Amino acid sequence: QVQLVQSGSELKKPGASVKVSCKASGYTFTNYPMNWVRQAPGQGLEWLGWINTNAGNPTYAQGFTGRFVFSLDTSVSTAYLQISSLKAEDTAVYYCARVSAGPFDIWGQGTMVTVSS
């Protein structure tokens, strides 16, 4: 079946980096763009941006340029989100989500990233 499986929870210190993976299965990975969304504890959904899984070019929402990097390994149908210079306010659940003609039709299960000293 069509699914996105993300890597496990991470606990990082401020200033460190983290790389979250999102492995797709059940469909042709390069046919559907991949988006990244985060949700801080008890808060709503915030769109980080998306990556064209065919061309590999990323687009970042305002406020998520510089420290946030989207990448791909199409040989294993996997998208990545790397966050550098982590801050406490980056503590959130990070989701990958497939786009199908606009809406986000398939979501990963989420990866909790906790930034704490």
Add this chain to the structure above:
Amino acid sequence: EIVLTQSPGTLSLSPGERATLSCRASQSVSSYLAWYQQKPGQAPRLLIYGASSRATGIPDRFSGSGSGTDFTLTISRLEPEDFAVYYCQQYGSSPKTFGQGTKVEIK
């Protein structure tokens, strides 16, 4: 950036009742509006896209309406599994913004 405002913030209803959720956009999004359901500890699930089309496997008690700036999600008869948080999202322009959510809780 298009701002989506959902109302009410919380809806307290009993199973079997009708739920009406509102989403208003700061400018027209045409019909590029989706609704998602999120339960605690779970990822969001797509319910409605194109303002009124149900996603695959979504029961027909869920319906969406509206266009332009005003949208409604209606749950005709609440089932126990429908108590959750609902988000609207516009995907017609970048950034793809979400509303702040409406919590439907058991009265």
